[in-house]
Amino acid sequence: DQQVKQNSPSLSVQEGRISILNCDYTNSMFDYFLWYKKYPAEGPTFLISISSIKDKNEDGRFTVFLNKSAKHLSLHIVPSQPGDSAVYFCAAAMEYGNKLVFGAGTILRVKS
Amino acid sequence: KAGVTQTPRYLIKTRGQQVTLSCSPISGHRSVSWYQQTPGQGLQFLFEYFSETQRNKGNFPGRFSGRQFSNSRSEMNVSTLELGDSALYLCASSLFTPVYGYTFGSGTRLTVV
Numbered sequence: 001d002q003q004v005k006q007n008s009p010s011l012s013v014q015e016g017r018i019s020i021l022n023c024d025y026t027n028s029m030f031d032y033f034l035w036y037k038k039y040p041a042e043g044p045t046f047l048i049s050i051s052s053i054k055d056k057n058e059d060g061r062f063t064v065f066l067n068k069s070a071k072h073l074s075l076h077i078v079p080s081q082p083g084d085s086a087v088y089f090c091a092a093a094m095e096y097g098n099k100l101v102f103g104a105g106t107i108l109r110v111k112s
Numbered sequence: 113k114a115g116v117t118q119t120p121r122y123l124i125k126t127r128g129q130q131v132t133l134s135c136s137p138i139s140g141h142r143s144v145s146w147y148q149q150t151p152g153q154g155l156q157f158l159f160e161y162f163s164e165t166q167r168n169k170g171n172f173p174g175r176f177s178g179r180q181f182s183n184s185r186s187e188m189n190v191s192t193l194e195l196g197d198s199a200l201y202l203c204a205s206s207l208f209t210p211v212y213g214y215t216f217g218s219g220t221r222l223t224v225v
Contacts (some may be wrong), residue, residue, distance in 0.1 A: 013208070032211055032212065036216075042218055042219075043216030043217050043218045043219055044202070044216050045216070046213045046214070046215070049213060089157075094211070095211060096211075097168075097211060098143070098167045100157070100211075100214065102153055102155040102156075105152035105154050
């Protein structure tokens with residue numbers, strides 16, 4: 001039962017353009033949503049998060065949008081840089097839960 | 113401060129053997145979680161420990177077990193290894209709850225032959 005889905009296994013974007021990574025979830029009890037980035041041979045690193053009471057959160061080049069009615073969130077990277085090439089994982093959690101539920105990941109390739 | 117440390121980094125085991133992986137969380141972090149990463153499956157939750165108690169467990173067979181010590185260090189054990197257990201095993205720690213995000217270790221790459 002995949003509660004968090006990232007339907008695009010990979011995405012290729014030109015340097016300087018916008019990268020949009022998408023994530024859908026099925027459990028309406030999720031309160032927090034997070035994005036992690038992972039390079040090969042390293043553990044995932046936290047990128048940005050959003051609470052269910054907000055619909056947008058920005059941190060530099062990274063913006064996460066949350067559409068609760070559609071149970072959909074997206075990560076926008078503007079402008080994209082070659083160093084952004086990595087696997088991006090979407091994750092969700094309930095406020096009083098004690099685990100993160102991850103999607104399968106999207107491989108982002110930023111071409112220079 | 114030191115990050116999450118996992119040992120060993122790489123491991124090759126034979127089918128039927130058992131294996132123990134170790135994780136030292138960030139100092140002061142009391143919650144430790146374990147995940148299995150396989151291609152196309154993302155990160156699958158194994159279990160979470162807080163103050164030596166397992167608070168949550170994922171949908172893995174009983175061959176997968178774990179524990180946490182009083183210093184918050186954690187181990188996970190896999191008995192009777194199967195080829196399908198080959199994966200990257202990630203440990204993550206957080207202060208009290210994983211909800212606001214974890215810090216991950218670099219993982220242990222387990223290969224079962």
